[in-house]
Amino acid sequence: MSMVTEIDFGTPASRSDKTVTLTIDGLEVEVPEGTSIMRAAMEIGTKIPKLCATDMIEAFGSCRLCLVEIEGRAGTPASCTTPVAPGMVVHTQTERLKQLRKGVMELYISDHPLDCLTCAVNGNCELQTEAGNVGLRDVRYGYAGANHLDDKKDESNPYFTYDPAKCIVCNRCIRACEEVQGTFALTIDGRGFDSRVSAGQMEPFLQSECVSCGACVQACPTATLVEKSVIDIGQAEHSAVTTCAYCGVGCAFKAEMRGEELVRMVPWKDGKANHGHSCVKGRFAWGYATHKDRILKPMIRAKVSDPWREVSWDEAFAYAASELKRVQAKYGRNSIGGITSSRCTNEETYLIQKLVRAGFGNNNVDTCARVCHSPTGYGLGTAFGTSAGTQDFDSIDQTDVVMIVGANPTDGHPVFASHMKKRLRQGARLIVLDPRRIDLVRTPHVEADYHLPLRPGTNVAVLTALAHVIVTEGLVNEAFVRERCDWDEFQEWAEFVSQPRNSPEAVAKVSGVPAELIRKAARLYAMGGNAAIYYGLGVTEHSQGSTTVLALANLAMATGNLGREGVGVNPLRGQNNVQGACDMGSFPHELTDYRHVSNDAVRTMFEKLWGVTIDKEPGMRIPNMLDAAVDGSFKGIYIEGEDILQSDPDTHHVAAGLAAMECVVVQDLFLNETANYAHVFLPGSTFLEKDGTFTNAERRVQRVRRLMSPKNGYADWEITVKLAQAMGVPMNYKHAGEILDEIAATTPSFAGISFAKLDEVGSVQWPCNAEHPEGTPVMHIDHFVRGKGKFVLTEYVATDEKSGPRYPLLLTTGRILSHYNVGAQTRRTANVAWHPEDRLEIHPHDAEQRGLRDGDWVKLSSRAGETTLRALITERVAPGVVYTTFHHPDTQANVVTTDFSDWATNCPEYKVTAVQVARSNGPTDWQERYRRQSEQSRRISETVEAAE
Amino acid sequence: MSHDAAASLKKLIYMANQIGKFFAVQKHDQAVAGLASHLARFWTPAMREKIILHLKEGGEGLDPLTKEAVQWLKVKQSNHHDYTGDA
Numbered sequence A: 001m002s003m004v005t006e007i008d009f010g011t012p013a014s015r016s017d018k019t020v021t022l023t024i025d026g027l028e029v030e031v032p033e034g035t036s037i038m039r040a041a042m043e044i045g046t047k048i049p050k051l052c053a054t055d056m057i058e059a060f061g062s063c064r065l066c067l068v069e070i071e072g073r074a075g076t077p078a079s080c081t082t083p084v085a086p087g088m089v090v091h092t093q094t095e096r097l098k099q100l101r102k103g104v105m106e107l108y109i110s111d112h113p114l115d116c117l118t119c120a121v122n123g124n125c126e127l128q129t130e131a132g133n134v135g136l137r138d139v140r141y142g143y144a145g146a147n148h149l150d151d152k153k154d155e156s157n158p159y160f161t162y163d164p165a166k167c168i169v170c171n172r173c174i175r176a177c178e179e180v181q182g183t184f185a186l187t188i189d190g191r192g193f194d195s196r197v198s199a200g201q202m203e204p205f206l207q208s209e210c211v212s213c214g215a216c217v218q219a220c221p222t223a224t225l226v227e228k229s230v231i232d233i234g235q236a237e238h239s240a241v242t243t244c245a246y247c248g249v250g251c252a253f254k255a256e257m258r259g260e261e262l263v264r265m266v267p268w269k270d271g272k273a274n275h276g277h278s279c280v281k282g283r284f285a286w287g288y289a290t291h292k293d294r295i296l297k298p299m300i301r302a303k304v305s306d307p308w309r310e311v312s313w314d315e316a317f318a319y320a321a322s323e324l325k326r327v328q329a330k331y332g333r334n335s336i337g338g339i340t341s342s343r344c345t346n347e348e349t350y351l352i353q354k355l356v357r358a359g360f361g362n363n364n365v366d367t368c369a370r371v372c373h374s375p376t377g378y379g380l381g382t383a384f385g386t387s388a389g390t391q392d393f394d395s396i397d398q399t400d401v402v403m404i405v406g407a408n409p410t411d412g413h414p415v416f417a418s419h420m421k422k423r424l425r426q427g428a429r430l431i432v433l434d435p436r437r438i439d440l441v442r443t444p445h446v447e448a449d450y451h452l453p454l455r456p457g458t459n460v461a462v463l464t465a466l467a468h469v470i471v472t473e474g475l476v477n478e479a480f481v482r483e484r485c486d487w488d489e490f491q492e493w494a495e496f497v498s499q500p501r502n503s504p505e506a507v508a509k510v511s512g513v514p515a516e517l518i519r520k521a522a523r524l525y526a527m528g529g530n531a532a533i534y535y536g537l538g539v540t541e542h543s544q545g546s547t548t549v550l551a552l553a554n555l556a557m558a559t560g561n562l563g564r565e566g567v568g569v570n571p572l573r574g575q576n577n578v579q580g581a582c583d584m585g586s587f588p589h590e591l592t593d594y595r596h597v598s599n600d601a602v603r604t605m606f607e608k609l610w611g612v613t614i615d616k617e618p619g620m621r622i623p624n625m626l627d628a629a630v631d632g633s634f635k636g637i638y639i640e641g642e643d644i645l646q647s648d649p650d651t652h653h654v655a656a657g658l659a660a661m662e663c664v665v666v667q668d669l670f671l672n673e674t675a676n677y678a679h680v681f682l683p684g685s686t687f688l689e690k691d692g693t694f695t696n697a698e699r700r701v702q703r704v705r706r707l708m709s710p711k712n713g714y715a716d717w718e719i720t721v722k723l724a725q726a727m728g729v730p731m732n733y734k735h736a737g738e739i740l741d742e743i744a745a746t747t748p749s750f751a752g753i754s755f756a757k758l759d760e761v762g763s764v765q766w767p768c769n770a771e772h773p774e775g776t777p778v779m780h781i782d783h784f785v786r787g788k789g790k791f792v793l794t795e796y797v798a799t800d801e802k803s804g805p806r807y808p809l810l811l812t813t814g815r816i817l818s819h820y821n822v823g824a825q826t827r828r829t830a831n832v833a834w835h836p837e838d839r840l841e842i843h844p845h846d847a848e849q850r851g852l853r854d855g856d857w858v859k860l861s862s863r864a865g866e867t868t869l870r871a872l873i874t875e876r877v878a879p880g881v882v883y884t885t886f887h888h889p890d891t892q893a894n895v896v897t898t899d900f901s902d903w904a905t906n907c908p909e910y911k912v913t914a915v916q917v918a919r920s921n922g923p924t925d926w927q928e929r930y931r932r933q934s935e936q937s938r939r940i941s942e943t944v945e946a947a948e
Numbered sequence B: 001m002s003h004d005a006a007a008s009l010k011k012l013i014y015m016a017n018q019i020g021k022f023f024a025v026q027k028h029d030q031a032v033a034g035l036a037s038h039l040a041r042f043w044t045p046a047m048r049e050k051i052i053l054h055l056k057e058g059g060e061g062l063d064p065l066t067k068e069a070v071q072w073l074k075v076k077q078s079n080h081h082d083y084t085g086d087a
């Protein structure tokens, strides 16, 4: 294997469709208007020396190394800042240029440590390379003059160091932080010779505004900003492109390796979702893959109170298979089921639903998308005919009005947030509907036009009020609606939303949002040009989650904001493969491509292929399984990659369900919380150790590539295959690509997708088939998948979870940038530097009433349970609302959340729980008991350890 | 009925009524059909049987619309169905 090399063109590509022809060193070249001379030269393979330019950021023109001569023009202009012109004749190498460049280089090197041999970036340093390129042989000034060689290193960031002694003040880092990331954390402090790069107000990086995205590290041409892993290991010798396993943005990375050791992850510029950018998780937080807590040997036990016993893989498979069969024989065909995770690859998820349908003989398969985006499936499926975001991420470049509903992109979907911020800095307008003042409401150079801080649980009321304004003020795009939607349904809907009880004035009372703000936001959304909706779990995780998704679809249809670039309705998916998990038939009522199990033709096709009969009735959802377990009729489960005990609501109920089962098989990297109740533990593999595909939030299918052998012995898909075989279900795949081939053969939207296709084009967005051979960036262009767009009435129904005298506050939950979901991975990386514990955000007013100070331990209680954590007093949350994350198992935020859920999909109502907060002196009894029990249940039998 | 079975029936009643509240705003016939087809598309046969049985025993706690839909479901249950259409 070799290194995946990427060309640095020096300056970004021009988007112009006009071209210009010029001559560079005697060769003619045609490039888009607005291209720099530097980039035009690189297009024909001529590398002009450069230091301050790189193609991720705009040219700056400070280093003066890239000078060229242009016939008919005086002087030696910088090629990075000079655009091409028709007929221009450029020379990149002349006697004058050679001397000038050597002179420039000499100055740089005279203030640079000459420790190349022991420098971390030796062999991969642009300063070193350019010194060689310009033929520097001598430094006439000597090295004794004023210099910065004794400047102190900043090692505060856990992942990279800043060594100012090596800085050439090229400003690339500063511009990357501004232009690529949009955080504006870096500045130049001082002037002239004294100028130094500084994070914040000369703070250490860790204490500054820096979010550790690493864009500056990637941009730095020297060893000034460099990954600690590179310092530790050295330069990589081969690399391969793979996809981040954290969030639904789906950033593509070059994983740079030395042997089987990962040296660093570098975002891939050709990655269509991330264009060479990443966040702290994808770039840096992969240390969990080698964390000591990782379990590498299969284990079994008869009772959950027994210590674990390590066994061979064969024994584990045989035991799991015989137990699942025994349970089924005793309690019936429907007494077992399986759960897949949005962390699994498409291939793994497909196999699990196949194992359940073909092997268990029922439809009891569900995915953790149940607890996040199942309402998206229902809502968008009903309105448009398919359950997916309508746009690609790049569509935002054409957006004039961004409306964010119940999402916090800078924390949840950071790389897309950077893209969005770029568009907002260019002048796009912004509407935010969220109970919290999320960062985007006000961040450097971005400010929301309207923030509607609605009371948790009132989304439907507010969105219907927006529709009210659009209809009653005549802002409907009637031509679009008549052509593309069912006109009768529209009229019924228009009549409904126009009713006075749906007016902003009426809704202001329940939602707490001033009527005028609703009116202004509606007008901007309807009249501001291309308007695009981006929404997150703040929409779906409510008792009216599905209704809210329908309300968003209604708004987009009524204003004609669908079917072209710049518009649409876009779910921001939480985990990396939420989209794929849903597509692959892991819901209990659906086969792949969202086809209902009662569809005879589809069932027959799978039945023929698999040689079994498939149940035509829907199976159980996760909450149904748990209810049935408590009931005594559901007794065995196979769970891959999902920690339902920590991530699902009402922990007491989940624990009771799991405890009532006779065979719980958990496949995961770590002994997660659910594994406390498991009888079989199958150690899983990381995304670095397996092949497959993930599908991101824009339906983009991308490759996950195996970079090292699985430390546990098998890739996850192989484990499912072996378990299936042990149960007598024939599965014979030689590699993951064959699973994808079966998916393509059975799933119309995937018909054109294979490993070969992805190797060739990098990634594609489904549907990819004969009709759309290169995939589909924007959906519903001429007509909706279901034909006519469907308007559905969205009556606001207040949640039954109401605050009252006993529980006067509303708790809403969320996540933060540096951690991922239940935190099982990120907690096992240096990311804990940013978020060592979950905190309860509370408004100063509510804190004062309770006599709380910042950092105090507080008891958070609801009718479901209580837990303790520390308070963070902030005006980010409105009075009456408190907020926390659920990244740490000790907090057990879900002990408090209730079992209320979305009416259509049972997606839990994480976003609204009535709670009380009071000062506390320590952990609750449940927390204490739980801690003791987890310690107890994580014991691994001594005898085996001794034998090692 | 055991405590757990009673609790799980209570939950089913709650869920069925909750679904009903979404459809209630639609025209009556459409609402009944919508709710019934939702139960058919997403509930397991065991869950449907429990709620049908509960209706037979008087249907305490079921909203009027839910009762109608469960009745409709009962009739449809015996016939072959293909619930691939819209809710």
Ligand code: SF4
Binding pocket: A173, A176, A177, A181, A183, A184, A185, A186, A199, A209, A210, A211, A212, A213, A214, A215, A216, A217
């Ligand atoms: S890591 Fe990212 S946020 Fe931090 S200074 Fe560098 S570019 Fe800015």
Ligand code: SF4
Binding pocket: A166, A167, A168, A169, A170, A171, A172, A173, A174, A197, A219, A220, A221, A222, A224, A225
């Ligand atoms: S830290 Fe690196 S990128 Fe930033 S100014 Fe110094 S040399 Fe340039």
Ligand code: SF4
Binding pocket: A244, A245, A246, A247, A248, A249, A250, A251, A274, A278, A279, A280, A281, A282, A283, A413, A414, A415, A416
């Ligand atoms: S976590 Fe999301 S935004 Fe961050 S690198 Fe991974 S895919 Fe990209």
Ligand code: FES
Binding pocket: A049, A050, A051, A052, A053, A060, A061, A062, A063, A064, A065, A066, A067, A078, A079, A080, A081
């Ligand atoms: S690369 Fe053009 S001036 Fe630095």
